Amino acid sequence: MVAEIITIGDELLNGTHVDTNSVHLARRLDTTGLEVGYITTTGDDPDRLVEAIHLALRRADIVITTGGLGPTDDDITKKAICKAFKRNLIFHENVLEEMQKRFAARGVKMPSINQNQALLPQGAKFLANRIGSALGIIIEEGGKFFCAMPGVPIEMQIMTDEELAPLLRLKAGTTVIVRRRIRTAGITESALAEKIRPALKFSEGMTLAYLPSVRGVDLCIRGSGTVKEEVQAGINLMAGSIREVAGDVIYTEDDRELEQIVGELLAEKRLTLAVAESCTGGLLGGRITSIPGSSAYFKGGIIAYSNDVKINRLNVPRETIEQFGAVSAETAQAMAVGATIIAAADIGLAVTGIAGPSGGAPEKTVGTVYIGLAAFGKGKSERFAFGGDRDSIRERAVTTALNMLRKELIGALDRKM
Amino acid sequence: MVAEIITIGDELLNGTHVDTNSVHLARRLDTTGLEVGYITTTGDDPDRLVEAIHLALRRADIVITTGGLGPTDDDITKKAICKAFKRNLIFHENVLEEMQKRFAARGVKMPSINQNQALLPQGAKFLANRIGSALGIIIEEGGKFFCAMPGVPIEMQIMTDEELAPLLRLKAGTTVIVRRRIRTAGITESALAEKIRPALKFSEGMTLAYLPSVRGVDLCIRGSGTVKEEVQAGINLMAGSIREVAGDVIYTEDDRELEQIVGELLAEKRLTLAVAESCTGGLLGGRITSIPGSSAYFKGGIIAYSNDVKINRLNVPRETIEQFGAVSAETAQAMAVGATIIAAADIGLAVTGIAGPSGGAPEKTVGTVYIGLAAFGKGKSERFAFGGDRDSIRERAVTTALNMLRKELIGALDRKM
Numbered sequence: 001m002v003a004e005i006i007t008i009g010d011e012l013l014n015g016t017h018v019d020t021n022s023v024h025l026a027r028r029l030d031t032t033g034l035e036v037g038y039i040t041t042t043g044d045d046p047d048r049l050v051e052a053i054h055l056a057l058r059r060a061d062i063v064i065t066t067g068g069l070g071p072t073d074d075d076i077t078k079k080a081i082c083k084a085f086k087r088n089l090i091f092h093e094n095v096l097e098e099m100q101k102r103f104a105a106r107g108v109k110m111p112s113i114n115q116n117q118a119l120l121p122q123g124a125k126f127l128a129n130r131i132g133s134a135l136g137i138i139i140e141e142g143g144k145f146f147c148a149m150p151g152v153p154i155e156m157q158i159m160t161d162e163e164l165a166p167l168l169r170l171k172a173g174t175t176v177i178v179r180r181r182i183r184t185a186g187i188t189e190s191a192l193a194e195k196i197r198p199a200l201k202f203s204e205g206m207t208l209a210y211l212p213s214v215r216g217v218d219l220c221i222r223g224s225g226t227v228k229e230e231v232q233a234g235i236n237l238m239a240g241s242i243r244e245v246a247g248d249v250i251y252t253e254d255d256r257e258l259e260q261i262v263g264e265l266l267a268e269k270r271l272t273l274a275v276a277e278s279c280t281g282g283l284l285g286g287r288i289t290s291i292p293g294s295s296a297y298f299k300g301g302i303i304a305y306s307n308d309v310k311i312n313r314l315n316v317p318r319e320t321i322e323q324f325g326a327v328s329a330e331t332a333q334a335m336a337v338g339a340t341i342i343a344a345a346d347i348g349l350a351v352t353g354i355a356g357p358s359g360g361a362p363e364k365t366v367g368t369v370y371i372g373l374a375a376f377g378k379g380k381s382e383r384f385a386f387g388g389d390r391d392s393i394r395e396r397a398v399t400t401a402l403n404m405l406r407k408e409l410i411g412a413l414d415r416k417m
Numbered sequence: 418m419v420a421e422i423i424t425i426g427d428e429l430l431n432g433t434h435v436d437t438n439s440v441h442l443a444r445r446l447d448t449t450g451l452e453v454g455y456i457t458t459t460g461d462d463p464d465r466l467v468e469a470i471h472l473a474l475r476r477a478d479i480v481i482t483t484g485g486l487g488p489t490d491d492d493i494t495k496k497a498i499c500k501a502f503k504r505n506l507i508f509h510e511n512v513l514e515e516m517q518k519r520f521a522a523r524g525v526k527m528p529s530i531n532q533n534q535a536l537l538p539q540g541a542k543f544l545a546n547r548i549g550s551a552l553g554i555i556i557e558e559g560g561k562f563f564c565a566m567p568g569v570p571i572e573m574q575i576m577t578d579e580e581l582a583p584l585l586r587l588k589a590g591t592t593v594i595v596r597r598r599i600r601t602a603g604i605t606e607s608a609l610a611e612k613i614r615p616a617l618k619f620s621e622g623m624t625l626a627y628l629p630s631v632r633g634v635d636l637c638i639r640g641s642g643t644v645k646e647e648v649q650a651g652i653n654l655m656a657g658s659i660r661e662v663a664g665d666v667i668y669t670e671d672d673r674e675l676e677q678i679v680g681e682l683l684a685e686k687r688l689t690l691a692v693a694e695s696c697t698g699g700l701l702g703g704r705i706t707s708i709p710g711s712s713a714y715f716k717g718g719i720i721a722y723s724n725d726v727k728i729n730r731l732n733v734p735r736e737t738i739e740q741f742g743a744v745s746a747e748t749a750q751a752m753a754v755g756a757t758i759i760a761a762a763d764i765g766l767a768v769t770g771i772a773g774p775s776g777g778a779p780e781k782t783v784g785t786v787y788i789g790l791a792a793f794g795k796g797k798s799e800r801f802a803f804g805g806d807r808d809s810i811r812e813r814a815v816t817t818a819l820n821m822l823r824k825e826l827i828g829a830l831d832r833k834m
Contacts, residue, residue: 010626011637013453014596015444017628020435022458027432036430037465039458041439044626048454055472072610074626106784106802111607131805152629154809209433220433275699275720281706282692282699285720289698292774292807300722300730303692303702309717309760343726357709390709 001171002037003029004060006052008067008077009151010043021066021156028160030222031179033172034062044068049080057084057144062171064164067151069134071116077148078137081121085139085146089119095126099133127163129155136163145171176228180235182242184249185216185258185403192217192246201241203234214388214395216251216258216403251406258402259287265409266297266347271375273405274343275301276314276335278326278352279369284398299343304335314338327352327364332372332381340374348374349401350381355393369397371404418588419454420446421477423469425484425494426568427460438483438573445577447596450589451479452641461485466497474501474561479588481581484568486551488533494565495554498538502556502563506536512543516550544580546572553580562588593645597652599659601666602633602675602820609634609663618658620651631805631812633668633675633820668823675819676704682826683714683764688792690822691760692718693731693752695743695769696786701815716760721752731755744769744781749789749798757791765791766822767798768814772807786814788821 005025011017022039029036037060042048049068056063068077082089096118103110117133120126127136127149134150136159147164149156184192189212196219200208205225211218221238223231243250251261266273275284282303288294304310307326311318316334324330332352339348353369360366365385372381382404386396422442428434439456446453454477459465466485473480485494499506513535520527534550537543544553544566551567553576564581566573601609606629613636617625622642628635638655642648660667668678683690692701699720705711721727724743728735733751741747749769756765770786777783782802789798799821803813 010624010639011628013443013456014447014639015440015442016637018435018437018440023432023435025432026430030431037459038469039430041456041458042454044624052455070627070629071607072627073614074624105782106804108802111605111611113607113611131809154806209428211433222431222433277699277702279706280703281711281715282694282702282718282720285694285699285722286697286703286811289696289722290808290811292772294698295722298698298722300720300726301699302719303699303706303717305702305706305712305715305717306760312761313717313759342730343723344729355709391707394703394707 001034001062001173002060003034003062003064004037004056005039006056006063006065007039007041008044008049008065012041013043020153021151024157025064025066025160028165029168031177032165032168033175033177034168044074044076046076046080046083049076050083053080053084057146062145065148066156069148069150071113078119078121081137081139081148085121085141087121087123090122092118092120095120095135127159130158131155174226175224176226176231177222177224178231178235180221180239180253181255182219182221182239182250183216183252184219184246185251185399187217187249189217192249196242196245199241199245201237203237205231206234206238208238214392215399248407248410258399258406260291262402262406262409263288263291263294263297265406269409271347272297272299272345273347273349274299274339274345276339276348276350277301277303278305278310279355280351280394280397281305283394284349284351284401287398287402299345301339301343310335313342315341327354327368327370329370329381329383332370333374333379336372336374337379346375347405349405351397351401353397355390357390367393369393371397371401373404373408418451418479418590418592419477420451420479420481421454421473422456423473423480423482424456424458425461425466425482429458430460437570438568441574442481442483442577445582446585447594449582449585450592450594451585461491461493463493463497463500466493467500470497470501474563478560479562482565483573486565486567488530495536495538498554498556498565502538502558504538504540507539509535509537512537512552544576547575548572591643592641593643593648594639594641595648595652597638597656597670598672599636599638599656599667600633600669601636601663602668602816604634604666606634609666613659613662616658616662618654620654622648623651623655625655631809632816665824665827668820675816675823677708679819679823679826680705680708680711680714682823686826688764689714689716689762690764690766691716691756691762693756693765693767694718694720695722695727696772697768697811697814698722700811701766701768701818704815704819716762718756718760727752730759732758744771744785744787746787746798746800749787750791750796753789753791754796763792764822766818768818770814772810774807784810786810788814788818790821790825
């Protein structure tokens with residue numbers, strides 16, 4: 001079974017948006033054991049889309065499109081489907097009612113333009129959209145499976161994982177594909193490669209990819225074969241060989257984020273956390289609270305962007321800032337201690353640095369960041385030099401702070417410290 | 418002139434890598450005035466690539482590929498080119514010498530496998546690669562322009578900008594493409610469409626696309642024609658017709674982010690800002706401080722995730738929380754006032770809500786968010802109901818808070834308030 005993905009939208013053809021939908025879909029198809037032959041991207045042009053659908057139906061068994069299902073004029077996918085499959089759009093009363101109910105539940109009047117979204121191709125089946133109003137559309141004809149999904153990434157992802165994936169599994173044959181993600185923080189791609197490459201144990205049908213980002217480097221092991229147990233054994237062998245040499249730079253071997261791992265460690269040790277942020281301006285707190293239930297261990301903190309707030313609210317001594325600077329080991333440490341006091345937390349985590357683009361100096365260039373950590377009255381801090389633009393520096397600072405806390409938590413840090 | 422991009426590599430078809438090469442190329446083609454009809458992605462499979470090249474040469478005038486030019490066995494682009502254009506690979510002595518020189522300059526012996534890279538299609542022209550060993554390959558035949566570039570993003574980008582772009586400009590001819598982005602916040606895609614559609618003044622060669630995200634809806638006007646002034650006039654006419662009916666939901670007509678617009682308004686009015694965040698946990702401060710120079714107007718604030726911090730640090734009366742709840746108009750307003758005091762700022766902006774997935778109640782469901790705004794001792798707050806998952810609700814809350822402040826700033830809010 002060969003699959004083809006078609007992503008739709010002018011914004012993908014003129015370089016305005018990066019197409020992440022096809023990545024999510026491709027990964028899902030791949031892990032289901034379905035080969036992707038081509039990915040085609042086309043714009044909001046009905047003729048080109050009809051041609052792309054025809055072509056895909058000739059060369060693939062499964063065709064999946066994303067995008068162009070919204071209620072406005074530039075959403076042309078339904079028209080193209082009708083043309084490609086020679087069908088009419090018909091009004092689905094039950095779909096409209098369902099949509100009206102959802103708007104009503106939010107206390108919002110449904111804009112009349114949304115009625116368009118109840119106009120759907122004749123004889124199609126539909127996939128539920130849990131968080132948006134565009135349904136997925138499935139047409140099966142002449143042994144081919146066609147599915148159109150909305151282009152809003154979160155809607156497409158949920159629909160793929162919850163609604164489409166079970167249908168795809170029925171189509172897949174006997175090829176077994178297994179993936180394992182090993183997530184690392186605090187090490188560069190090349191340093192990680194140098195460390196693990198001599199130790200790697202490859203077996204038949206296995207590949208290893210490095211996926212670096214500002215949040216760390218993910219190692220993606222992929223194995224394929226016909227016997228699940230054999231593929232799994234190969235994955236385990238390689239993962240083991242990586243684990244042996246990579247050590248504590250690995251924070252998880254599943255999809256959990258670093259902030260979730262840190263949260264679980266805090267909850268397990270019954271410790272509470274507070275933050276004090278200067279150059280990250282709240283991003284560290286934002287990452288920590290992205291985890292549902294984080295209120296169990298996260299109390300809050302101070303965004304100390306100005307020196308006044310550092311001095312008056314975090315009790316960083318004015319002399320510390322005057323003598324060492326707002327970006328210094330001493331200030332970072334005092335901020336961390338201040339955070340524990342102001343939020344009555346066990347642990348304080350603080351970030352102060354120069355995110356740029358201006359504000360650098362010869363001894364403290366743009367990218368210089370100090371991270372402070374305090375627990376039970378004791379504090380410490382560490383200096384880092386991050387590369388990249390303002391956004392990257394801030395993201396790296398947040399990740400590094402979380403990773404520093406993780407290492408403390410798996411090490412000595414405990415109530416007894 | 419229509420262009421087609423072909424990106425090559427198994428890693429793009431199985432969801433391991435995000436294709437950023439086509440984004441860079443598409444943007445470059447678009448700004449040069451060349452329309453991109455399709456982007457096709459295929460794997461390291463020579464037959465599929467030959468088919469993709471044939472197809473692209475039929476439906477486009479300019480075909481550009483990236484990837485598959487390396488020295489190893491899975492690099493199949495040169496073989497596919499020879500098959501598609503019926504040419505032979507011949508050995509280019511001068512290319513080899515050039516390569517050997519570069520390795521020598523780095524004090525490295527050239528691996529013998531790199532000799533492959535001097536084997537290049539007969540009758541082709543080449544594009545220099547300043548930082549890698551794979552040359553770009555150009556074949557012009559039957560009025561079509563074909564170019565193959567390496568897939569390493571930085572090599573491809575430099576080659577595109579320095580070597581390919583001047584050639585593309587010669588091809589662009591007389592078509593002029595002009596774009597305008599109109600950015601809105603605080604209105605859904607459908608409500609916006611309903612508002613502007615009756616008023617829209619379209620002229621020849623103009624399109625309008627809606628780009629919704631959790632941060633608002635961008636309207637993208639694109640006009641093409643042969644006379645720049647005429648295209649520009651058409652864009653102005655449509656933008657004017659949108660402006661007339663959309664009113665203050667538009668926050669900018671260029672690429673600036675909402676947080677930048679808000680920052681500029683604050684700086685202009687010499688007002689300072691502080692935040693108090695509960696469910697957003699710091700994301701609002703994070704967005705505000707993503708703007709370089711935000712320290713001129715942003716003082717900081719409190720991440721009041723726990724009620725203790727709300728009561729003890731923001732001086733929200735305990736009775737207010739007990740009587741109305743932590744998620745209430747009264748608490749939001751008190752938090753905003755507290756923020757101005759703690760950070761000695763003119764304006765306080767506060768967010769408290771239920772981001773989910775749990776924690777909802779019949780009268781306050783997941784997605785219920787109160788935003789408080791205080792200035793010069795006076796406060797107010799507003800209730801919102803956001804859809805989507807935890808991340809979307811938090812992002813929408815941040816955007817809505819910024820937009821509420823923007824509206825105040827363009828309205829009455831001033832020192833005299």
